[in-house]
Amino acid sequence: DVKVTQSSRYLVKRTGEKVFLECVQDMDHENMFWYRQDPGLGLRLIYFSYDVKMKEKGDIPEGYSVSREKKERFSLILESASTNQTSMYLCASSPWTGQNIQYFGAGTRLSVL
Amino acid sequence: QKEVEQDPGPLSVPEGAIVSLNCTYSNSAFQYFMWYRQYSRKGPELLMYTYSSGNKEDGRFTAQVDKSSKYISLFIRDSQPSDSATYLCAMSPGSGSRLTFGEGTQLTVNP
Numbered sequence: 623d624v625k626v627t628q629s630s631r632y633l634v635k636r637t638g639e640k641v642f643l644e645c646v647q648d649m650d651h652e653n654m655f656w657y658r659q660d661p662g663l664g665l666r667l668i669y670f671s672y673d674v675k676m677k678e679k680g681d682i683p684e685g686y687s688v689s690r691e692k693k694e695r696f697s698l699i700l701e702s703a704s705t706n707q708t709s710m711y712l713c714a715s716s717p718w719t720g721q722n723i724q725y726f727g728a729g730t731r732l733s734v735l
Numbered sequence: 736q737k738e739v740e741q742d743p744g745p746l747s748v749p750e751g752a753i754v755s756l757n758c759t760y761s762n763s764a765f766q767y768f769m770w771y772r773q774y775s776r777k778g779p780e781l782l783m784y785t786y787s788s789g790n791k792e793d794g795r796f797t798a799q800v801d802k803s804s805k806y807i808s809l810f811i812r813d814s815q816p817s818d819s820a821t822y823l824c825a826m827s828p829g830s831g832s833r834l835t836f837g838e839g840t841q842l843t844v845n846p
Contacts (some may be wrong), residue, residue, distance in 0.1 A: 626778075655833075662743070664838035665779075665823070680833075712778055722767045722830050726778035 625649070626727040628713050633732045641700040643730050645713030651725075652718035654696035656680075656688060658709040659729075665712065671696055672718070703734045738762055741824055741837030750846050754811040758824035758837045761805065765826040765835075768800050770809045773821045773839065782822070783809060814844045 629644035647654065655670040657680075667680030669688040677688050685707060689697045696715075700707055710731050714724040741758045748754055756770075766787055771779035783798040785791045785807075791798045797810040807826070811818055824837040 662838070665836040667833065670833065719830050722827050722832060722834070723769065723781055723784060724825075724834055726771075726780065728778045729776070731776070 626713055626715055626725050628711075628727040628730050630730050631728060633730055635700075635703050635732065635734050637704060637734060639700075639703050639734075641703050641732065641734075643698040643700075643711055643713075643732070645696045645698070645715075645727055646694050647696075647713075647715040647725070648694065649715065649717075649725070650693065651715035652693070653716045653724075654690065655714040655716075655724065656686075656696065656698045657712045657714065658682070659712055660709050668698065703732075705734050708732060708734045736761065737838075739824065739826065739835050739837045742840055743838050745841040745843060747843045747845060748814055750814060750816060750844055752814050752844070754814050754818070754842060754844075756809040756811075756822050756824075756840050756842070758807050758826075759805055760807075760826060760835075762826075762828065762835070763802075763805065764828035765802075766829060767827045767832075768798070768807050769825045769834070770796075770798055771823045771825060773823060775820075779823055816844050816846050819843045 773779040
């Protein structure tokens with residue numbers, strides 16, 4: 623079974639804090655993704671990565687950065703958290719070739735106060 | 736206009752009903768079609784996968800793709816309370832491409 627593990631299920635942070643969300647996958651997948659999910663807006667892609675040390679902006683990258691130093695790990699960084707970044711954050715991974723199926727972690731519910 | 740349109744519901748049905756969930760899309764390049772199920776406060780999990788047009792059946796679930804109409808459907812037969820979840824459609828043009836998701840339809844099956 624593919625396993626995508628997100629380091630925290632729930633997180634509460636204060637405005638202005640630097641926040642790190644960690645994601646690890648155990649299937650040697652090349653591709654990794656970070657989404658946020660909000661009611662009425664669905665899943666929105668923040669950043670993705672096709673390889674180590676490589677990153678591509680998604681649809682809503684503003685206020686976020688990412689890091690991929692190892693193939694299995696993809697980190698999302700909120701440089702200075704704001705209340706409008708309160709959301710459910712989902713990490714996913716997929717192999718480079720094949721059926722293009724993405725496998726998701728359980729999500730991190732982040733509240734910024 | 737969104738590339739993928741999905742009625743967000745909510746949809747409420749009695750146990751045992753046949754449920755039909757649908758998505759329409761505008762990008763004719765889409766070839767890979769998926770349905771994900773997401774339980775409350777959990778991550779999405781893959782439910783059905785279809786390549787190109789046609790039907791696929793897995794137990795009580797049937798996925799249909801009509802590329803000529805740019806329309807995909809998920810049917811749930813003999814629906815159960817455990818089917819209560821949000822169902823998201825997703826699609827992409829090719830292997831390695833990013834997925835485009837629908838907004839998700841919230842389904843409740845009442846005992």
